[in-house]
Amino acid sequence: MxxxxxxxxxxxxxxxxxxxxxxxxxxxxxxxxxxxxxxxxxxxxxxxxxxxxxxxxxxxxxxxxxxxxxxxxxxxxxxxxxxxxxxxxxxxxxxxxxxxxxxxxxxxxxxxxxxxxxxxxxxxxxxxxxxxxxxxxxxxxxxxILDPAVNLRNIKEREDEMLKKILAASEEKAKPAAASSEKSASSSKSDDSKKGEAE
Amino acid sequence: MSSIEKNSVLERRIDSLLTDEITINFGPQHPSTHGVLRLEAKASGEVITAITPHLGYLHRGVEKNLESKEFLQGIPLLDRCDYLSSMFNSYIMAACVEELTEIEVPRRAEWIRVVAMELNRIASHLLWWGTFCLDLGASSPLLYAFRDREDVIDLLELISGARLLYNYIRPGGVRGDVTPEFMKKLEGFTNRFPPYIDEYEELVTGNAIFIERVTNVGVISKERAVNWALSGPMLRGSGVNWDLRINEPYSAYPEFTFDAAVEEGCDVMARYRVRMMEMRQSNRMLKQAVEGLPEGSHTAKVPTSVRCKKGMTYRRIESPRGELGGFMITDQDKAKKPWRFHLRAPSFANLAAIEEMSKGYMVADMIAILGSIDIVLGDVDR
Missing domain, CATH: 3.30.460.80 (NADH:ubiquinone oxidoreductase Nqo5 subunit)
Incomplete structure (x- = not known):
């Protein structure tokens, strides 16, 4: 070809x-x-x-x-x-x-x-x-390096670190969403639709 | 339906339904995701407006693992990627190695490979057919599909000893020769199978509810399908005549007579028809193999530990799901292991277009569209 x-x-x-x-x-x-x-x-x-x-x-x-x-x-x-x-x-x-x-x-x-x-x-x-x-x-x-001896070293500490990062990331994600929902609560139209979603 | 028409339908539907957008979480444990796929769909009323797929639940680091395995050890590992068509995954590694070693594969071995791969294609399409109908709410087709898939699996078990993960195709040929008993059973199967497909068509293809569910759903135009690099039945269902077995011939396919299955519909129905036609074409090839399987050896002389010369290759074949590619690099002469092996997974590339295909259709249509892609999560996540 x-x-x-x-x-x-x-x-x-x-x-x-x-x-x-x-x-x-x-x-x-x-x-x-x-x-x-x-x-x-x-x-x-x-x-x-x-x-x-x-x-x-x-x-x-x-x-x-x-x-x-x-x-x-x-x-x-x-x-x-x-x-x-x-x-x-x-x-x-x-x-x-x-x-x-x-x-x-x-x-x-x-x-x-x-x-x-x-x-x-x-x-x-x-x-x-x-x-x-x-x-x-x-x-x-x-x-x-694909080696359990290397990759599993300090696994506990690294897992804790990872967990912290994930929590921080999810908190950051939740922040702007919370801010926008406060804003939208003031208008009645989106308030109604919120109720509908909850039902 | 053109894309302009489709957009106007979307706008009309959204305008007439003034509802708040809701997020639907779908998977990763839902049976119709065919594995562990999570889709985060946004819907306005019943109409899909956005889909975010979340992958990686089945990621096993196959590509990294292959770098520390010899070529022959890599084949069983690759088999487990696309576990419904493992003959093809074995072939891709064998093809890459053969290109970098210049092993001459005997003609009989290539024919046996075609037989094994086409049987595997039928088994894969049958499982797809059963589960796809199950997704749409028809539960009896699954029983028909598994009845006949059992026949195919028995045949594959006869040649390879395994029912799902075969490890049969090797660099230089295949692991064991076919027996006269196998050839006899294969002949019986090729005669039995066409009436079975007629039965499926009677059972499902002409069904009014089925037609209503799949016609004009999940439309993707020819140009968009090419731009998304869709392959296999997804591409041919959009009217592109592109079958690697014909356009970039490999193995013994040039010696067989068969047609590429192409449909112009661009929708779920078209992809369904393509797969049904492909099963008939595979059966046609098997018939030719029964009549004309050449004599000779089933494998070339290959050392226990295959060594490749330094180089780079990209081989691609037509798997039941589309273009399955193997990109292999070796870093030195007499290399025992690949420096890098990349598997171009057809399910991965085809799944990428799900958002574009599902936008503007109902939530229930999304299931049909996902089913029509025929994903195997082991192939998507590798």
């Missing part, structure tokens, strides 16, 4: 700021500060037609500190797939969110944030997706 020459050239035209573009393996490398416009252009161009974000994930690099994001984007009409790599350095784990371009990026970006701690600017719902919100570690990083 190699790319046609026309498509390869078109991608080179559309993404002049690419770090590298390998037409044979269809691999594109971008800098960490790319703009989402690149992906929108690749999506809307009839020749590239990369509309289908089939996979979005990340991996930790072996030789140096840092995480590389991987996007697999496909065209269902031309039947080709382009792999986009975005290497990020350890001190700048942040990129633009692709959610405005591909809705599919929404959950997959949340998963990458959950597992690697990469932040996505402009994401509509930037929360952890599989793990607890209060966790302070990113399990798929290599510095998270």
């Amino acid at each position: 190699s790319l046609s020459e026309e498509t390869a050239n078109r991608i080179r035209e559309l993404v002049p700021e690419a770090e590298s573009w390998d037409a044979e393996s269809a691999e594109l490398t971008l800098k960490g500060d790319f703009s989402t416009g690149i992906f929108a252009a690749l999506r809307d161009d009839p020749i590239t037609d990369l509309k289908y974000l089939r996979n979005l994930t990340a991996f930790e690099r072996m030789d140096e500190q840092g995480v590389t994001l991987v996007y697999h984007i496909a065209s269902l009409t031309h039947n080709h797939t382009v792999t986009v790599f975005v290497p990020l350095s350890e001190d700048a784990l942040v990129v633009q969110s692709l959610t405005p371009v591909f809705s599919a990026a929404n959950w997959q970006e949340r998963e990458v944030y959950d597992m690697f701690g990469v932040r996505f600017e402009g994401h509509p719902d930037h929360r952890r997706i599989l793990l607890e919100d209060t966790f302070d570690f990113y399990p798929l990083r290599k510095n998270f």
Whole structure:
């Protein structure tokens, strides 16, 4: 499933700021500060037609500190797939969110944030997706060691700490809600509806 | 129904019902969530206005665990991700390893794999069919589905020794060869099965109450389905002719004749029809396998501890739920373990679109829509 020459050239035209573009393996490398416009252009161009974000994930690099994001984007009409790599350095784990371009990026970006701690600017719902919100570690990083002797050390203290965090978070959540309900109590209409809800 | 029409229906419904918005908590222990999924739905009267899914109740850290396991040890672990179609999960690991070792898989082994996977697809779709009808309030289809699923499970037990988590497909081939007894029983099954599907269609598909519940519900247009990267019956139910078995052929699928099941309806009914058609197509493939299973070995010569060269691969296959992808990286030559293994779970990607699909429909429709996605929580949470 190699790319046609026309498509390869078109991608080179559309993404002049690419770090590298390998037409044979269809691999594109971008800098960490790319703009989402690149992906929108690749999506809307009839020749590239990369509309289908089939996979979005990340991996930790072996030789140096840092995480590389991987996007697999496909065209269902031309039947080709382009792999986009975005290497990020350890001190700048942040990129633009692709959610405005591909809705599919929404959950997959949340998963990458959950597992690697990469932040996505402009994401509509930037929360952890599989793990607890209060966790302070990113399990798929290599510095998270999968060893009960390490992970269960001081488990009691860490659980207490976690509990405190969860309680603090839930209190904070309850605060603005309480404030708004006081406000709405003054108007009679919402008062009635409150009663209806209680019934 | 176009999205514009759908929005106007939503507005009309909200305007005519001036009620306060209420929050409904759904799950994680509710039977129709098919596992442990929690949905926080906001409803204005009976109309859904927002859904926030809460995931992670079944998260077992499979991807992290795989990094400390040899490739062969990883297969049983992956089987437990999507426990209703574990043949496919085994295949994805085998396919990744084969790509990075250049093991030549014998033709017979690939055919046996197709037989195993298509049987598994039928078993998975049957369970979906039974539970989906149960969600809609029809309890007898479940009994029919389990009667016939038992047949399939018996067949899979004959070849692999297990009924649910098979650990059968290995790098280089399959664990054991098929027996003449299996082939005989398989032939019996392929003859028995089409009348069964006719029976299901008679029982459910033409039922007026059923049609009323599922037609024009959970509409997602072709463009939106592609933008959400939906796959499998979800995508084909929205009129996109995209089946990885045909469009990106793998294993022995190019040697089989079958059609992709595509429906233009974009609604729950369309997805239902796609899955029913897929069962017929799977049976068609099994028939071809009964007639033409090639002779040869069921596995290539593979060392006990498989070692991969340094590299990176993204393999994807058509699982009953959609595009199942395996993204594997090894960090050195003769690697025993993956440096990173990412499972692109079809249920996870498909479930993401639930809010868009359910907005503007009734609370009861949400159950039908969730059922039509065919989620397996082990696959969503991994």
